[in-house]
Amino acid sequence: MAQETKRASIVVEGARRVCETDENFVCATLDWWPHDKCNYDQCPWGYSSVINMDLTRPLLTKAIQAFKPLRIRIGGSLQDQVTYDVGNLKTPCRPFQKMNSGLFGFSKGCLHMKRWDELNSFLTATGAVVTFGLNALRGRHKLRGKAWGGAWDHINTQDFINYTVSKGYVIDSWEFGFLVLGIGNELSGSGVGASVSAELYGKDLIVLKDVINKVYKNSRLHKPILVAPGGFYEQQWYTKLLQISGPGVVDVVTHHIYNLGSGNDPALVKKIMDPSYLSQVSKTFKDVNQTIQEHGRWASPWVGESGGAYNSGGRHVSDTFIDSFWYLDQLGMSARHNTKVYCRQTLVGGFYGLLEKGTFVPNPDYYSALLWHRLMGKGVLAVQTDGPPQLRVYAHCSKGRAGVTLLLINLSNQSDFTVSVSNGIKVVLNAESRKKKSLLDTLKRPFSWIGSKASDGYLNREEYHLKPENGELQSKTMILNGKSLKPMATGDIPSLEPVLRGVNSPLNVLPLSMSFIVLPNFDASACS
Numbered sequence: 001m002a003q004e005t006k007r008a009s010i011v012v013e014g015a016r017r018v019c020e021t022d023e024n025f026v027c028a029t030l031d032w033w034p035h036d037k038c039n040y041d042q043c044p045w046g047y048s049s050v051i052n053m054d055l056t057r058p059l060l061t062k063a064i065q066a067f068k069p070l071r072i073r074i075g076g077s078l079q080d081q082v083t084y085d086v087g088n089l090k091t092p093c094r095p096f097q098k099m100n101s102g103l104f105g106f107s108k109g110c111l112h113m114k115r116w117d118e119l120n121s122f123l124t125a126t127g128a129v130v131t132f133g134l135n136a137l138r139g140r141h142k143l144r145g146k147a148w149g150g151a152w153d154h155i156n157t158q159d160f161i162n163y164t165v166s167k168g169y170v171i172d173s174w175e176f177g178f179l180v181l182g183i184g185n186e187l188s189g190s191g192v193g194a195s196v197s198a199e200l201y202g203k204d205l206i207v208l209k210d211v212i213n214k215v216y217k218n219s220r221l222h223k224p225i226l227v228a229p230g231g232f233y234e235q236q237w238y239t240k241l242l243q244i245s246g247p248g249v250v251d252v253v254t255h256h257i258y259n260l261g262s263g264n265d266p267a268l269v270k271k272i273m274d275p276s277y278l279s280q281v282s283k284t285f286k287d288v289n290q291t292i293q294e295h296g297r298w299a300s301p302w303v304g305e306s307g308g309a310y311n312s313g314g315r316h317v318s319d320t321f322i323d324s325f326w327y328l329d330q331l332g333m334s335a336r337h338n339t340k341v342y343c344r345q346t347l348v349g350g351f352y353g354l355l356e357k358g359t360f361v362p363n364p365d366y367y368s369a370l371l372w373h374r375l376m377g378k379g380v381l382a383v384q385t386d387g388p389p390q391l392r393v394y395a396h397c398s399k400g401r402a403g404v405t406l407l408l409i410n411l412s413n414q415s416d417f418t419v420s421v422s423n424g425i426k427v428v429l430n431a432e433s434r435k436k437k438s439l440l441d442t443l444k445r446p447f448s449w450i451g452s453k454a455s456d457g458y459l460n461r462e463e464y465h466l467k468p469e470n471g472e473l474q475s476k477t478m479i480l481n482g483k484s485l486k487p488m489a490t491g492d493i494p495s496l497e498p499v500l501r502g503v504n505s506p507l508n509v510l511p512l513s514m515s516f517i518v519l520p521n522f523d524a525s526a527c528s
Helices: 058-065 077-081 113-126 155-166 198-216 235-245 268-272 275-280 282-295 323-336 364-375
Strands: 004-020 026-030 071-074 082-085 109-112 129-134 141-144 147-149 173-176 225-231 252-257 300-306 341-344 376-385 391-398 404-410 415-423 460-468 478-480 499-502 507-509 513-519
Touching: 004 323, 004 391, 004 404, 026 364, 058 113, 071 341, 077 082, 082 113, 082 155, 109 113, 113 155, 155 198, 173 198, 198 225, 198 235, 225 235, 225 300, 235 252, 235 282, 252 282, 268 275, 268 323, 275 282, 275 323, 282 300, 282 323, 300 323, 323 341, 323 364, 323 376, 323 391, 323 404, 323 513, 364 376, 364 460, 364 478, 364 513, 376 404, 404 415, 507 513
Parallel strands: 004 415, 026 071, 026 341, 071 129, 082 109, 129 173, 173 225, 225 252, 252 300, 300 341
Antiparallel strands: 004 376, 141 147, 376 391, 391 404, 404 513, 415 507, 460 478, 460 499, 460 513
8 A cells, every 4th residue: 555644743741740650560470371271272371380380491581680670460360279388288289180160170279389489589580579369269169150158268378478478588469369251360240250249358358458467567578568359340349349348458459451352353453453442441441540539549550460362362463563552552541541550461371471482582562561661651641642543642751761751653554654742732622613723733832852951962862663574463573673673592682772863853653563752851840
């Protein structure tokens, strides 16, 4: 198709932060699935789980270390079936086995303390910030359908936390329950594999908070925060949970996002490239935040797990360049709605792993995550554009330095955009015509990239342009500013170098590409 160049104006409101993310907003998960977890006649997990992954591989270690640090959440559908091999167990601690009558098709499993020691040695060496998902089903019994009842037996969890503290292992946060495709891991609401009433769950959270307070009371370790429920958002269930547990119990409210549907959906690519489809999920981010503001202002929203497509992700989609259109858009959109942390399913495992199972070679989304983590700061800024829906724009204060960083996503396969950027001008509504004035009409300061004095010293901006290899959207190789991103022969992650452009030169965004643009002299008082 003939390529056309369009003009677009972007207004970044630099005078105030809309909200802030956590310092370590980007997060990735490690799951529990055994090697024989299969969907659609494909078994994409291999040996990539908490229990069986080879932790000695240099590329795995270096991929995590590159984030300095990466937040890692250990959890997944099977976490509510894990027994911790510590204390006085009344039954043997056995590994997961396939079992038709079991939750998610598996029996209960076991975490041996020798493996927990190995994991902590690995996590310490990589500098990871750790969230660990605890078993919220222990002691309960099945009622009917997916509903479970009975009191939670906290003794095994308490013994496990005690062991963890006695060894001096640093945990940032303990997560309670993750049990069902409807909610809580998905233990909330109408859940995927199991559901527990909000009343029961809320009371059990109070018990767990008490356990954490007691175990850490005389410890020199920082007391971890409490994260829950790790399921799919349902307004009534989440509201009830916050009301029952009350102030100061839950520190973080998590929900899960799989807005692309099933991993074998033939429409996956079409959904990812459709701006109106991508925008639909913004309502969920908005609603979760609103529920917390109204019923639990002491807590913060996280996306505790998100893989785009459920059931292990989409083959030749979740592990290729095209997925970054969805993933980076998710990071930008969720941050704009006050999400503090966004955990990607997974670091390794399934088709949606940031790293390839077995080899640990980074997939394209790994580099997208790393660039976001290095460039986008905590401060989220409001942004407006007169560009078409295919041009998606997000703005943050730059990380660790002055100025603003833009994320520009171009979903159009025909148009490249020449972009002008301004700060702090509001769109004016004309009462007579009821039409918005063009942003171009309202730009009083067309370019605010240059500092007020030449002595500011910034003559250039940094640009990071991402394209797929050979223009193939489902390529597994990402191109940054014309160079293929592949691990070095030493196993090191390649350096992610920007191209420098003069601050007054035109800013161009190519078709079917993503770009991070660092504007060091952008006049944004909210970022000073």
